[in-house]
Amino acid sequence: MKLLLVGDLIGNTGPANVNKALKKYLPTDTIFLEKKTKTSRVIELFIKMRKVDAVIFSGMSKINIIGFKLAKLLDVKSVYLMHGCRSIEGKINQNYNQRDVNAENEVLELAPRIICVSEFFMNWMKKNYPQYKEKITYVNNGIDWDGMVSEKVPVERDSKTLLAVGGGMPQKNILSICRAIDLINRKDKMNLKLIVIGKGGKDIEEIISYPFVNYVGEVKYEEMSAYYQKSRIFVQNSIFETFGLAPIEALVNGCDLLISQGTGAKSIISGLEENDIIYNPFDIEEISSKIKILLTKSNNERLLKSINKEETSIEFAVSRIIDILRG
Structure with a gap:
């Protein structure tokens, strides 16, 4: 054919x-x-x-x-x-x-x-x-399992850095991640940081108003590995996401993963447990509590092993x- x-x-x-x-x-x-x-x-x-x-x-x-x-x-x-x-x-x-x-x-x-x-x-x-x-x-x-990791530039992972992709698009709902981290930093004095990658959008001005946010803007696909490898947790808090390769790329590059119920990529991660999933992407208490759990208990190896690579x-x-x- x-x-x-x-x-x-x-x-x-x-x-x-x-x-x-x-x-x-x-x-x-x-x-x-x-x-x-x-x-x-x-x-x-x-x-x-x-x-x-x-x-x-x-x-x-x-x-x-x-x-x-x-x-x-x-x-x-x-x-x-x-x-x-x-x-x-x-x-x-x-x-x-x-x-x-x-x-x-x-x-x-x-x-x-x-x-x-x-x-x-x-x-x-x-x-x-x-x-x-x-x-x-x-x-x-x-x-593309073989092409997801770039080892050209060794990067040291920061235990207090989180990563989110999608810029200021309301669909990606990074603003709720910012509010959850702000809550953790104020209540628990954890000094967490958040790298935000992607185009601007309606939410971007409020996102960058948080002092712990490092807004990078758009990044070439081949340069993403360095950001994944620097970050401890990748958070995909989309309200609606048909698939989303970023969570898989993050896992391959060693991040722990917190993923919303509305993200299609969860269809291939059979090992997801309750504390790995954000059920309400606007619930700041839920997001903050699950971030804190991931900071003490990694899920990277468990989730990666649960994906059928073939x-x-x-x-x-x-x-x-x-x-x-x-x-």
């Missing part, structure tokens, strides 16, 4: 990083879109779609609407690899755009199969988009996507 992958292969976003990883493990005769302008990409899509048996649309783009219509016209199999949901994420981040949501809804309507990037996300989609539940399935994001590899994810296309 000859494939065409349509998706961002340049950016530093989650979907773009997934697409780059997929590109390395897809069959060697897989082809990709290379043009940059909208018009040239549409022409290229039409030309290349006639050369393949199936097409994977990975990530949301308006070109997907044209692509699914072309695939049907040319009798080419197609799937939508869904990394995020503009409707719920727009509401949480308070940047809801009706035109973008309308485009997403059209893609969901046109896609013969919708592949969610985690089992958690699939269950959420089936509940919130019941009209599509028969064509919704999932393939957990593949993990069934979470990129190779496994690629084979599952191809099986779905063949089916």
Whole structure:
């Protein structure tokens, strides 16, 4: 089966990083879109779609609407690899755009199969988009286990440093982590610090107002290992996260992990226990108490051992996507 992958292969976003990883493990005769302008990409899509048996649309783009219509016209199999949901994420981040949501809804309507990037996300989609539940399935994001750790620069881990990724996006809810650390530092005099990585956003001004916060901004993917290796605990306190590779990257790089109930990556960490999970991402008392537990009792080794590396590899994810296309 000859494939065409349509998706961002340049950016530093989650979907773009997934697409780059997929590109390395897809069959060697897989082809990709290379043009940059909208018009040239549409022409290229039409030309290349006639050369393949199936097409994977990975990530949301308006070109997907044209692509699914072309695939049907040319009798080419197609799937939508869904990394995020503009409707719920727009509401949480308070940047809801009706035109973008309308485009997403059209893609969901046109896609013969919708592949969610985690089992958690699939269950959420089936509940919130019941009209599509028969064509919704999932393939957990593949993990590049060999490429996650960089040992070029040895870093000394700081027992009082925590790390969070997502900048000031309300969806990532780092502000609640700040409030929890502030509570610990005031009540228990622990002098904890927090590194925050990612773009700005609605919450960023309040986040950086805390004296213990080191706001780094955006960091290249290949430079992230140093920040993980410096930090004792990685906290993923997302209100809604379809998958989120960062918690897995943090574990591989030696961090202990505190992860919210709404994070899709928890689907592949079978060893999670009650004190590893934030059930209410706005409950400052819950977050602070579980941070303090992790400071005295590491969960890194237990959680890492509970992940099936074979069934979470990129190779496994690629084979599952191809099986779905063949089916």
